[in-house]
Amino acid sequence: MYYSRYFLPTLKETPADAETASHRLMLRAGMIRKLASGIYTYLPLGLRALRKVENIVREEMNRAGAQEVLLPMVQPAELWQETGRWDRYGKELLRIEDRHGRAACLGPTHEEVITDLVRKEVRSYRDLPLNLYQIATKFRDEIRPRFGLMRGREFIMKDAYSFDADEEGLDRTYQAMYAAYNRIFERCGLDFRPVEADTGTIGGDTSHEFMVLAETGEDVVAACTACPFGANVELAPSSPTPSDPTAGEAEETPRRVETPGRRTVEEVTAFLEVPASRLVKTLLLVADGRPVAALVRGDHELNEVKLQRHLGADTLAMADEATVRRLTGAPVGFAGPVRLDPSVRVVADHGLESLRNFVCGAGEADAHLVGVNWGAHGCPRPEFADIRLVTESDPCPRCGGRLELKRGIEVGHIFKLGTKYSEAMGATFLDPDGKERPLVMGCYGIGVGRTVAAAIEQNHDADGIVFPVPLAPFQVIVSVMNVRDGALRAAGEEIYRALRERGAEALLDDRDERAGVKFKDADLLGIPIRITVGRKLAETGSVEVTRRATRETEDVPAAQAAQRALAMLA
Amino acid sequence: MYYSRYFLPTLKETPADAETASHRLMLRAGMIRKLASGIYTYLPLGLRALRKVENIVREEMNRAGAQEVLLPMVQPAELWQETGRWDRYGKELLRIEDRHGRAACLGPTHEEVITDLVRKEVRSYRDLPLNLYQIATKFRDEIRPRFGLMRGREFIMKDAYSFDADEEGLDRTYQAMYAAYNRIFERCGLDFRPVEADTGTIGGDTSHEFMVLAETGEDVVAACTACPFGANVELAPSSPTPSDPTAGEAEETPRRVETPGRRTVEEVTAFLEVPASRLVKTLLLVADGRPVAALVRGDHELNEVKLQRHLGADTLAMADEATVRRLTGAPVGFAGPVRLDPSVRVVADHGLESLRNFVCGAGEADAHLVGVNWGAHGCPRPEFADIRLVTESDPCPRCGGRLELKRGIEVGHIFKLGTKYSEAMGATFLDPDGKERPLVMGCYGIGVGRTVAAAIEQNHDADGIVFPVPLAPFQVIVSVMNVRDGALRAAGEEIYRALRERGAEALLDDRDERAGVKFKDADLLGIPIRITVGRKLAETGSVEVTRRATRETEDVPAAQAAQRALAMLA
Incomplete structure (x- = not known):
């Protein structure tokens, strides 16, 4: 290509609204241009990089036995109503109406469309396993699109959907996809980690994310330095026995201490001259409309994903100030496991179970208690569970080795869906005994445009992009x-x-x-x-x-x- | 590929709603499946054929110096408002609203988006010429989608847009695209014709369609057997001097003849025992709200596209029965150029100018006039113009050779747009003298999915598809x-x-x-x-x-x- 004839408009200035390196550099290097919020045009250079990822993805999907199809972007409402997602999906699903008044949506994902296709065409176990994928444009009406291709509204994704006769079949397909994803990101020349992940609203019971490691990543992963274990911190188990500054102490009797205006962990521990690991933080939340107090050590952080899973709740949010005051008897910053309203369910992190003589809010303004113990002197024994974020002080839950926390960008996500969609939509097959059974499904996504952006997040310097050879335009x-x-x-x-x-x-x-x-x-x-x-x-x-x-x-x-x-x- | 593992669901039965060979065969051969009206999924076999066309198109576009980009499908209303097409485009433009209430549309074409891109990036004549294309999904909310991929709502198109400094530059680019299109359809192995075409609502002054010849085509093209002339019949000039059965006759005096219940050309000519070529048909239409009578010979057919161009009208439609009765004084079938209401503009086909002693409706029920002549006995001389469809009896307008009429399927269409969009959107450049001038544009489309369907319309037999080798999956x-x-x-x-x-x-x-x-x-x-x-x-x-x-x-x-x-x- 002759540069003089190439449509490659580079920018000397850093675009004002570009917050991350990849966004900034893709604009400056003439790879993309913004058309509207979260909607980008690929210029020739950007499209070349995109096609590099596409081709690697296509080759590896084909090699793994998946077959390429192309599913429509405009999808009829009826299919989404069958699974109940028409009502549940929220505003990211852009709903439209055609000239005849028929409701439809722009596809943010294609479980319904593919399950509809397969239920009409697959009859017998002989047609299985089946794994279909596409590389196509999707639309999600994100409330706050940002970071260029990293979180766009219109974007290019590879999505695959597998259909097996049983769980064993799904296991095999899932493993094949897991291996294919590893090959894909290796071939892209990226430093990445597959990690165990939350299945979220997609459903199913097993899921892995593929994370490109980069300091600017929105996710944090915990990875073992000794074994292959890796997990999203949302999911990584924390130790039930963290190093405990109170180990072996004899139980004291609680004392009330005035702590005027001291609300935060830093303020309280500095004022009382105790380590943060001796403090119990009490956080008030509302889960499905009911109040919950979550207790974690002062040097630990609550993991809301774990708490929500523990509660089995559909929604979870921090309580507002009025609720805190009503249920804890204290303004924000002075709540404690004592004096809580009886309607509050109390869940403490399992690492707190062994703590002795700890400090906590007194349940009244400007005061804390010192020398508190579970089940004594008005501090009831709570239920214990793993509800905190893992730290680099926690041991690897698999081998006991040392964990590292790293920031990452999710570029791929694979799920075992099981029969959630096939049962909702009546997608069945006849097994060798002539019995009708629901198809067992998996789904497997890669953000193709996002992979290009993640590659740049990981590979750049002060002067510009440093493309990995396989993705270089x-x-x-x-x-x-x-x-x-x-x-x-x-x-x-x-x-x-x-x-x-x-x-x-x-x-x-x-x-x-x-x-x-x-x-x-x-x-x-x-x-x-x-x-x-x-x-x-x-x-x-x-x-x-x-x-x-x-x-x-x-x-x-x-x-x-x-x-x-x-x-x-x- | 092993057939036993391939997702290739063939059908023995002919699908009920498939009206054309390609639609029927693409369903039966497991190439496509319908998701909703005019919206299809490509199964693996269909996608392979589609990619064959895509690859040929891409190679030839690149070879012709065009550069590939990828433009968004969701487009902001503001751009369409700049050109006025937001209001004018009609219901094929599917308008949507995002979660923040911002108006947008699904792109049926990309003139606005590309002109917006180029006006921001191109500054100087040194950046020209520029020709950008994409191969991507479009959406047009057709009122009656039909024939499978032939007239779908969601479909895959190659669209290119060129930008030149002047008309001479556009001529060169247009010729390069014309040549590229010829190579593309040759390489696809198709029997096709490039023909001169109407520019319709896209605008501009020159346009060619590329027609795949097939008996089931919706279009008719007139092609010379002696020279390269070809044109859509909508546009092909007819002869002003067709063979005239009345040549040399002395003018008679009109006679009124009772023709009870004889309305059609067939009925009247059989009853009166005269050839159809001696009859003048009078058709009542409404152009932009005003009545027009169109006169054509009994053996000729009115060409509404030509009439509309002649009138310079935005809309043209046949008049309803009440209007016909009011303005012609007769029920449908008995109108004539006599006794018309003075408000009616009368346009006769130029081939009628030499006709003598013709037959026409009498302007009253159940009667015709015989021996009528222009400008005599109450038959005013009308304005004459080429308003009929060309026939195989017409000579080639370029060389006088023999014309053939063939049915065809439009698979490509190229236009000279000129400055229509660049002026509306302020897309300018600085010429060598530092003067700001509007970019001179062209646009060039290929229906990629439709090319696959057209190939099948042209190449099949009673047992199935007969793929041209270059498109075979x-x-x-x-x-x-x-x-x-x-x-x-x-x-x-x-x-x-x-x-x-x-x-x-x-x-x-x-x-x-x-x-x-x-x-x-x-x-x-x-x-x-x-x-x-x-x-x-x-x-x-x-x-x-x-x-x-x-x-x-x-x-x-x-x-x-x-x-x-x-x-x-x-």
Whole structure:
């Protein structure tokens, strides 16, 4: 591709509303442009990177035995009513009405459509297993789209749906998808982790997320440094026996201490000169309309996902100030497990069970209790459960090894759905005994555009993108320093031709621009290898071959530049 | 691909609501399934054929210098308001509202979105010419979707938009696209014609349609047998001097003849024993609310597109019966150019100018006039214009050669848009003198799914599809007659492997089905070459290699079957 004719509008300035590196760099490098909130156009360079991911995904899905289809974007309401999601899905489901007044939606996901297709076509266990996927545009009417392709409203996803005769079949298919996903993100050249994950509202009982590790990730994963264990912190089990500063102490009698205006853990522990690990925080929440007090140690954090699962609740939110005051007898910051209204269910983190002589709110303004113990002196013994976020002090729940917490970006998510959708929609097959049984399903998603963005979050520096080779829109950029110099231009063209003959995707920077502009743009675009055709050509017959990632540069005779660049890529 | 594991649900029965061959066969061959009115899922086989067209289109667009982008499907109302199409477009534009109440639409076409993109990025004549295309899903809320992929609501299109500095630049780009379109449909292996076409509501002054010739086409094209002239009959000029049965006659005086109940051309000419070419039909229409009488010869047909262009009207429709009676003084069937209400504008086809002593309605019930002449005895001389459909009796308007009328399916349409959209949206550039000028645009569409359907309309027989090789989802099907016979099965697998090693896309029919079922399915799927591995293998070591199109069959030694099949494809 000749840069001078290529639609590649780079930006010198950082766009005002771009908050993350990938958003900023994809705009600056002319990969995407915003059309409306959460809705982006892919320009030629961005589309090339997108297609790289698409092709890897397609090859690995095919290799794993999945078959590609293309499902419609506009979906009739009737199907969503069959599963009840028409009413339940919320406003992310963009509902529309056609000219005849028929209700439909823009597909945010395709469980209903695929289950409808399969229930009409699959009759017998002989037609199983079946795994169908598509790579297509989806629409979710996010309330706050942000970070460019990271959380858009219109986006490109690979979604696959599998149908098996039984749980064992689903296990096999799920394992095949798990392996395919690992191969996909490996082939993309990304540093990633598969982690155990919450199944959320999609349902089912097993689920893994594939996380691209990056400091800007919205998720946190706990990964063992000794074994393959990894889990979203939402799900990672915490230790029931964290290091306990009160171990072995004899039980004291609680004392009331004035703590005027001291509400936060920091304020209270500083004032009382005790470690945060001796404090019990009391948080008031409302689960399905009923009050819950969650107790965690001062140096720990409540994990709402775990608490919600423990309660089996559909909704969970922090209580408002009036509710806190009414049920705890104290303003926010002074609640404790004592003096709570009897209607409040009290759940304490399991790590608190062994704590002795702890500090907690007194259940009245400007006071705390010191030397409190469970089941004594007005502090009832609560129910204990794992309701806190895991920390790097917790041991690996699988091998006891050391856990690391890392930030990640979810690029893939696989679920065992079981029979949730097939039962709701009557998608059955006849087993070898002629008995009708519901299909056992799984679903498997990859955010294709988001994978490109995540790759950039993980791989960039102050000057621009540093594309992993497999996702690079071009592998080599040939920069002719001065296109008005006929010899330089001819040498650049020759190297460009040689690269293309060897099958490389190359961009020839033949623009009539200053060298500085060309270097800056080359750095911004993040093409893995740059070949600089400049003054050295006349002096020594050589050109510079530079790795974008490390800036390592070699002087290479012009005639060998293409070959050398390809060797460096391999 | 192994047929036994392939999601390829063929149907024995003809689906009830499928009216055309392609619709019927794509359903029966397991290529598509209907989700809702005008909305289809592509199953794996259908998607393979679709991708064949996509890839040819992409290669030729790239070769012609166009650059691929991907534009959003959901488009903000504001852009459509800028061009006025938000109000004008009608109900095919599906308007939606997002969760924040912002108006948007599902893109039926992308002139507004691309012009918005380009006006923000293009500054100078140095950035031109620019030609951007995408291959993507569109949505048009057709009032009566039909014929499967032929007229769907959600469909896949290639749309390109070009931007030039001036008309000369647009001419060059348009010619490049015209040439690319010819290559595309040639490479698809289709019998097609590029024809001059009406620009309709898209606007602009020049336009060509690419028509796949097929008896079931909704369009009719006039094509010269002697020169390259071709045009949609909507546009093809008719001769101002058609063969005239009254040539040289002396003018008579009109006579009134009773013609009780004779209304149609057939009834009147049979009753009066005159040729249809001596009759003048009078048709009452309403153009932009005002009455128009259109006169054409009894053996000719009114061309409403031509009449509308002649009148410069936005709307044109036949008048209702009450209007006809009020303005012509007669019930339908007896109107004539005489006795018309003075408010009626009268336009006669130019071929009528030389007609003498003709027959026409008398302007009263159950009567006609015979021996009528223009400008005499109460028959005013009307305005003459080309308002009829061309016939095979008309000469080629370019070379005078013989015209043929053929039915066709529009699969591509290219337009010169000029500055219609760039002026409405302020999309300008600075010319070499620093003067701001509007971009000069063209747009270029191909119905990708429709091309697959049109290929099937053109290429099928009573037993099923007969795919042109370039669009065939597989090139060869290897049918193992009895998979329980180990030798047959092994031979089939070996041929399948040999085909794949040679780069062929092959389908191995390894199903445990009767030979008759396999033959029927192979015929239905329309794969160009079938290799039948059956009884002859044991007897003579040979298999049958059969062309789907002609049924020609050769016995070939099994070891040479793959090679022979590929030679037959070439």
